[in-house]
Amino acid sequence: MKTLTLLLSVLLLPLLAQAQSIDEAAFKAALKQMQAAPVQHVTVGDIDIAYKSLGQGEPLFAITGNGDTMDLWSPLFIQGLAQGRKVYLFDNRGAGLTTSGSKPFSIEQFAKDTAGFIRAMGYEKTDLLGFSMGSRIAAQLTIDQPALINTLVLYGCAPGGAAEIKRSAAVQQRFADTSGTPEQKAQRMFSLLIPERWRQAHPDPSTYFPPVTETISPEVRAKQNAAVANWPGIDQQLLSIRTPTLIMAGTEDEVVPPGNALTLARQIRASWLVRFRDGGHGMMYQFPTQMAEVVNTFLATAN
Numbered sequence: 001m002k003t004l005t006l007l008l009s010v011l012l013l014p015l016l017a018q019a020q021s022i023d024e025a026a027f028k029a030a031l032k033q034m035q036a037a038p039v040q041h042v043t044v045g046d047i048d049i050a051y052k053s054l055g056q057g058e059p060l061f062a063i064t065g066n067g068d069t070m071d072l073w074s075p076l077f078i079q080g081l082a083q084g085r086k087v088y089l090f091d092n093r094g095a096g097l098t099t100s101g102s103k104p105f106s107i108e109q110f111a112k113d114t115a116g117f118i119r120a121m122g123y124e125k126t127d128l129l130g131f132s133m134g135s136r137i138a139a140q141l142t143i144d145q146p147a148l149i150n151t152l153v154l155y156g157c158a159p160g161g162a163a164e165i166k167r168s169a170a171v172q173q174r175f176a177d178t179s180g181t182p183e184q185k186a187q188r189m190f191s192l193l194i195p196e197r198w199r200q201a202h203p204d205p206s207t208y209f210p211p212v213t214e215t216i217s218p219e220v221r222a223k224q225n226a227a228v229a230n231w232p233g234i235d236q237q238l239l240s241i242r243t244p245t246l247i248m249a250g251t252e253d254e255v256v257p258p259g260n261a262l263t264l265a266r267q268i269r270a271s272w273l274v275r276f277r278d279g280g281h282g283m284m285y286q287f288p289t290q291m292a293e294v295v296n297t298f299l300a301t302a303n
Contacts, residue, residue, distance in 0.1 A: 023076075024207045030075035031210055039097060044116035050097030051090035051117070055082030059123050060299070062089050063114060065132030065156070066224045067189065069096035069214035073131075074284040076208075080292025085127075085299075090117060092134075094223065096214035105223040107133075107231040111141035115148060127299055129153040132256065132281065133224065136160065139234055142243050151302050152245040153295055156253060156281050158260040159267075160233020165257045175255060176225055178218040186212060193282030195252040208285050238267030244302035245271040246295065250279025250286075272298055 037052040052070060060081060064070060070089040081087050093113050094100035103109055114137060118126050128149050130138030135157035142149045158164045167175070174188055190205065202208065245268045249261035258275060265273040274294050276283050284291055 022202060022208045027076055027208055030079040034073070034075045034078055034210070035071075035213070041097075042117065042120045044113060044120050046101035046103055047093055047113065048099045049090050049113070049117050049120075051088055054078060054087050054089070055085055057085040059118075059121070059126045060085050060087045061114065061118055061126055061128050062087060063110075063128070063130040063134030063137050064089075064092060064095070065134050066228060067095075067216055067221050068132070068134075069212075069216060071096070071210060071213045073210070074208075074288045075210055076288035077284040077292050080289055081129075081295060083292075083296070088117075088121065091214070092137075092224075094220040095216045100220065105220075105227045107136050107140050107227055108144070110137045110227070111144055114138075114141055115145055118148060124148065125150050127151045127153070129295070130155065130157065131284070132156045133228055136228065136231060136234075139241075140231075142241060142245075143234055143237050146241075146243060149243050151299055152241075152243045153248070153298070154245060154264065155248045155284070155291075156250075156256045157247065157264060158256050159235040159238060159263055160231050161235035162233075163235035163263050164233060165259045165263075167255055167257060171254045178221050190282075192255055193280055194285065195278060195280045198278060198280070198286055208288075235263070235267075238264065239269070241268045242270060244298075246298040246302070247271055247273045248276070248283075248291065248294065249273075250276050250281065250283040252278055253281045253283075255281035270302075272302075 037054050039050055039052055041048050041050055062073065069091050073089055078087055091098035092110055093105065125148065128138050135154040138152060139154060139157060142152050174192060177188060247261050247264050249258040251258055261273055265271050276287055279286055
């Protein structure tokens with residue numbers, strides 16, 4: 001499996017780097033489809049979870065990141081995943097349209113929320129995808145309740161603990177900053193997600209980045225930041241993961257340095273590693289179709 005990890009890392013890089021054009025018409029069609037999916041609600045423990053589902057087939061639950069809501073997934077990425085499977089998007093505790101509840105925010109609690117949501121949808125086994133903070137939640141859930149997870153996709157993930165390679169102090173300051181107008185906050189976050197060179201080559205974000213339709217309060221954002229900071233991590237438990245795992249990282253990710261992906265791949269035995277050249281933390285907006293193809297291939301062939 002280690003050999004396969006290295007081959008995927010090396011061979012897919014040049015292929016993916018060539019596919020940087022964005023099909024504006026396809027993006028708008030996928031965005032319309034994602035926005036048209038009705039928001040539904042279900043009570044899980046002490047919170048009401050807001051969610052959408054797209055597609056039909058085996059389930060895939062997608063966990064959002066720190067400061068994110070379900071409207072911020074790349075429409076083309078989600079559309080690609082929903083071909084032949086049912087994809088569930090939802091807001092984490094306190095974010096967007098999901099209530100905060102009474103329990104303290106933590107990665108462990110978010111994992112329990114996700115497990116409760118999966119079971120509330122009627123499943124005892126599912127594929128699971130996490131982005132950024134959502135990938136930490138997904139990994140924690142897989143360790144805590146391995147029988148619930150069929151396959152695991154970690155996008156922009158770090159193991160936490162002593163093994164984690166931290167982002168720079170300057171990036172952390174920008175990432176944690178909740179000051180300014182909504183437009184200023186969005187621009188600040190956008191600059192962290194997409195590498196500057198790629199943004200210059202694609203100057204119109206409306207052709208690849210979905211409009212924000214939900215909000216997250218500074219108070220909830222601060223609680224999410226604290227949850228990530230206080231998470232003890234899983235660096236000492238990675239060897240215990242037997243679930244087939246896909247690890248995806250961008251070579252230009254400033255938010256979660258890509259070296260963390262190598263740590264995960266070395267320790268998770270049944271793992272694939274795919275690195276996207278020129279990809280930032282928000283590489284699902286840069287390479288949505290290619291990322292969906294990689295995930296679908298993994299889900300179809302992982303054992």
